[in-house]
Amino acid sequence: xxxxHLFWLTHDIRLEDNLLLHQASQCDRLxxxxxxxxxxxxxxxxxxxxxxxHRLRFLYEGLIDLDQxxxxxxxxxxxxxxxxxxxxxxxxxxHAVDGVFCADQVGSYERKYWQKLNxxxxxxxxxxxxxxxxxxxxxxHLHLNPYRLVSAVFVSASSTCRLTSRFQK
Numbered sequence: 071x072x073x074x075h076l077f078w079l080t081h082d083i084r085l086e087d088n089l090l091l092h093q094a095s096q097c098d099r100l101x102x103x104x105x106x107x108x109x110x111x112x113x114x115x116x117x118x119x120x121x122x123x124h125r126l127r128f129l130y131e132g133l134i135d136l137d138q139x140x141x142x143x144x145x146x147x148x149x150x151x152x153x154x155x156x157x158x159x160x161x162x163x164x165h166a167v168d169g170v171f172c173a174d175q176v177g178s179y180e181r182k183y184w185q186k187l188n189x190x191x192x193x194x195x196x197x198x199x200x201x202x203x204x205x206x207x208x209x210x211h212l213h214l215n216p217y218r219l220v221s222a223v224f225v226s227a228s229s230t231c232r233l234t235s236r237f238q239k
Contacts, residue, residue, distance in 0.1 A: 072098025078172040079104045083136050090199045094171035106151045154183045169195040
């Protein structure tokens with residue numbers, strides 16, 4: 071069995087000019103995942119809600135557009151809802167992931183999730199980076215390798231996933 075990479079989409083859901091996504095796609099199977107954290111819908115200690123209805127609608131439209139862009143490339147976007155550490159850990163185990171890629175986390179909770187995943191899975195290579203910073207020096211155009219569907223459907227008691235797929239060249 072070849073290498074399986076998981077690319078965790080967070081605040082940067084671009085396909086074009088995404089050097090980190092291009093790096094993640096250098097594998098035999100690629101899982102593209104967006105995880106919606108239910109905690110982002112709760113008010114913080116100041117009464118501010120992290121995810122308003124308008125922001126959620128904007129995000130939803132962006133994710134639908136991304137999924138449509140991925141389909142001609144033979145890819146499917148996995149959209150999950152749940153604690154990101156639990157969701158990513160389940161996907162890592164379920165799909166025998168060798169490497170996890172993610173843009174640099176800007177929020178404190180997100181950085182804690184990334185650190186926790188690193189601690190829970192020391193056998194996995196974790197790679198993060200800031201594509202925007204890299205692109206100030208590098209002109210990169212992403213061309214994902216064509217993958218075909220091998221198997222589909224992931225269900226976890228701790229999260230709700232719309233669809234996942236395993237891809238193979």
